[in-house]
Amino acid sequence: MKQAVHTIEIQTRGKGLYEFTSRIDEWVQQQGMQAGLLTVFCRHTSASLLIQENADPTVQSDIRSYFDRIAPDDGPYVHNYEGPDDMPAHLKTALTQVQLSIPFVNGALTLGTWQGVYLFEHRLRPHRREIVLHLIGE
Amino acid sequence: MKQAVHTIEIQTRGKGLYEFTSRIDEWVQQQGMQAGLLTVFCRHTSASLLIQENADPTVQSDIRSYFDRIAPDDGPYVHNYEGPDDMPAHLKTALTQVQLSIPFVNGALTLGTWQGVYLFEHRLRPHRREIVLHLIGE
């Protein structure tokens, strides 16, 4: 049994979903393991992780619109000095997650056919987001 | 330290919560380990996982009703060609999770007394759902 850790960066350009499945997959392949558990961890409180449908892009825009409706920028927030999109960003992060673990078998992640891994950016301005990848297996 | 991976299938019959704690527990017991970490992974984007109260069934029906209220079938979705229950299914999946990890000690999962593990089916029609179980420990 062995483990590996790696940090990747994702440059965002405003609110939305940024798929990075292939970057995870590539790194996992490079570790040369056959089976194990991959953990993806987002080091932020205003961006989060989602596994979602990777086929029709309207799913992603509907997800973004939905979270803007349930946690709007003009909500009754006390915390507002970092901009109107900051507190909703924390709420959207709380409603989704900052960590995902995905088993892999026979050298491949066990993601379903339609599952892609996304960074969900909740801030309006561009950000450089850090994602930690941890792999344990053999 | 060793690991084991297994896929189970759950046949659903429309929206609702389907408990499968005993199936997980049975498989974990068969691996003959004493302590470790179990990861449960749902390979879908319109069904998800929940750990919830396993005592009073009204908790489960209230959960189902609640998610139907906050992500209704008649919402303003662009993505609708897979049926009115498809986009809400993606949203409910985003609001819950597709992965759970549960420590186990002394040969037993550390679930609390009232915690059951459920597949949360969000589609109206029956589906066969695949759940990957990954266990690492000794």
Next chain:
Amino acid sequence: MKQAVHTIEIQTRGKGLYEFTSRIDEWVQQQGMQAGLLTVFCRHTSASLLIQENADPTVQSDIRSYFDRIAPDDGPYVHNYEGPDDMPAHLKTALTQVQLSIPFVNGALTLGTWQGVYLFEHRLRPHRREIVLHLIGE
């Protein structure tokens, strides 16, 4: 590769976020590992876990207010014999999570600068909550 398991208790005093990052960190340090994966598991269905901003306390009060708005105590719930705050507590638990896994490297958790680990208590009365910590690494 080795593992360690430990249970900590958190005494709550009504609804709100209770940070326990330092307790996790202290325990991880005591295990003397250099790298691995920490899993935090909450053994309850009416309290949950969140990683959130640890700088401005108004973020935490806004989070609490927000969840009270989207899952109010006076909602149309069938399950109500455990008190008006019980069913909303289950819903808030479903909307957040009961498990978090955090990689650690060079003897330190890879939490971001602003990330704290919180128990999110959803019940009005004081409770003693059990959190299981599982660490695997070397």
